[in-house]
Amino acid sequence: MDEQTPSVLTGLPSWLLTQSAAQAGRIVAESFAAAGARGYHFRLLATLVEFGPASQAALGRHSSIDRSDVVAALNELEADGYVDRIPDPDDGRRNIVTITAAGRRHHRRLVTVVTKAQDEIFAPLSATDRTRLTTLLGRLLAHHQQY
Amino acid sequence: MDEQTPSVLTGLPSWLLTQSAAQAGRIVAESFAAAGARGYHFRLLATLVEFGPASQAALGRHSSIDRSDVVAALNELEADGYVDRIPDPDDGRRNIVTITAAGRRHHRRLVTVVTKAQDEIFAPLSATDRTRLTTLLGRLLAHHQQY
DNA sequence: CAAATTTCAGGGCTACTGAAATAC
DNA sequence: CGTATTTCAGTAACCCTGAAATTT
Numbered sequence A, B: 001m002d003e004q005t006p007s008v009l010t011g012l013p014s015w016l017l018t019q020s021a022a023q024a025g026r027i028v029a030e031s032f033a034a035a036g037a038r039g040y041h042f043r044l045l046a047t048l049v050e051f052g053p054a055s056q057a058a059l060g061r062h063s064s065i066d067r068s069d070v071v072a073a074l075n076e077l078e079a080d081g082y083v084d085r086i087p088d089p090d091d092g093r094r095n096i097v098t099i100t101a102a103g104r105r106h107h108r109r110l111v112t113v114v115t116k117a118q119d120e121i122f123a124p125l126s127a128t129d130r131t132r133l134t135t136l137l138g139r140l141l142a143h144h145q146q147y
Numbered sequence C: 001c002a003a004a005t006t007t008c009a010g011g012g013c014t015a016c017t018g019a020a021a022t023a024c
Numbered sequence D: 001c002g003t004a005t006t007t008c009a010g011t012a013a014c015c016c017t018g019a020a021a022t023t024t
Helices: A013-034 A037-050 A056-063 A067-077 A101-121 A126-147 B015-036 B037-053 B056-063 B066-080 B101-121 B129-143
Strands: A083-087 A094-097 B083-087 B095-098
Touching: A013 A037, A013 A056, A013 A067, A013 B015, A013 B101, A013 B129, A037 A056, A037 A067, A037 A083, A037 B101, A056 A094, A056 B083, A067 A083, A094 A101, A101 B015, A126 B129, B015 B037, B015 B083, B015 B101, B037 B056, B037 B066, B037 B083, B037 B095, B037 B101, B056 B066, B066 B083, B083 B101, B095 B101
Parallel strands: none
Antiparallel strands: A083 A094, B083 B095
């Protein structure tokens, strides 16, 4: 940052939140890009690893990705051989999405990559402060995700 | 959120940060939209109010908006009569951007709007926790903005 | 000459809407 | 019938790059 930021902005909690998130997002996005991926890919693969094969709609609900964006991201993951997409024999509306062995390797790679990024992002904070921050953010997120 | 989020994600500090920021950003963006504005407008007007007339490049540096996006946002603000854009007589490369009386009124409106949004965003946190959070985020942001 | 400014054209990523076709 | 799923087309906002024209 070259010059001073208006105090009207720096005094806004939401500004601190969105701006620091933008910095974090930039670092994570660059790390993913270097590994040939982006955020949606990681979120979908992580969901498949944790919950197993699922329909696209279920994947979207788990990973907070819009149904429409799930389609596009899965197209890319499928083209790279990281997931299989087959029609559900029990429900003609659905596809069953499964992660492949290559997909699991890719996912492990991305976990490593994103874990390293955490250190760069939260470098200025002690372990205690990181815990304090994640606790507060966790409460914030939980509040806005319930309904 | 309908279904569970993978623990690989919820355990990532950067995920908590970017997701809670996304929620905050959505609330702020909706508030701005209801007032006929968006984030860039507010950031530019706040900069003009705090630092006075400035060139577009200086505005961009103050508000962390790319030179290219400053052009587009100023086009909109100018069309609405919120800023004046005149060539700098002392430097043929520059425009001098000035906020108008209507622009100041618009800015005050947006300050009210964005202040109200803070309460909705940080509702689950006590005043003490809000201070803790903003302190931690401020340190994070300061670290990534220096070089 | 190099550097700064404005402008335009364009892209990437996340997030979202509306509509169609299909199946439950 | 209403609801759910997949897919496509399109939009908004923010962030960023490259290049041209102009001026310092």
